[in-house]
């Protein structure tokens with residue numbers, strides 16, 4: 021799996037992947053809606069070579085971490101995009117965080133976790149990484165979204181089904197987004213802003 025993603029970012033320009041966005045407006049709007057302060061620690065899991073981390077640093081957030089399983093994605097973010105935040109190369113389903121974060125952002129990893137055991141492992145990492153009263157911004161393919169991405173099958177969710185995956189969390193906001201790929205295809209996304217309320221997962 022790491023080899024697959026590593027190859028994607030070595031073989032393609034970061035602006036040519038289907039998930040490319042030059043302005044991640046839904047992410048930034050939901051992060052703003054959380055109301056977290058500039059010193060709050062933010063982690064973007066599966067952040068790849070996205071511009072979100074750059075935008076957050078430019079906006080004034082001081083503690084931004086990019087985690088991705090693909091070393092080539094992390095290298096692109098650092099060396100080509102100029103991302104100066106913290107970086108972690110790890111599989112989110114196996115990673116053991118050494119600190120906690122106030123906000124967890126995931127655009128388009130969770131929908132690759134088609135096996136229940138992988139989703140459970142993701143939740144364990146999330147619980148180990150998040151502040152007791154932390155926030156999560158989560159975007160996955162919508163119920164009518166694509167059945168595959170980057171050659172891998174995806175699990176698609178409407179807002180209720182996605183919220184049901186995170187029982188210890190309260191839904192604060194939901195959004196539907198129609199993402200346009202660089203070649204103009206439409207990919208519907210379901211977005212949630214969630215507040216951590218308990219550790220029962």
Ligand SMILES: C[S@@+](CC[C@H](N)C(=O)[O-])C[C@H]1O[C@@H](n2cnc3c(N)ncnc32)[C@H](O)[C@@H]1O
Nearest residue numbers: 025039066067068070088089090111112127128
């Ligand atoms: C569809 S891309 C989305 C990238 C980025 N979030 C964005 O919105 O542009 C999925 C990303 O998740 C990473 N990824 C996939 N599975 C992962 C895992 N288990 N742990 C960490 N990163 C993973 C991939 O390397 C890739 O960068």
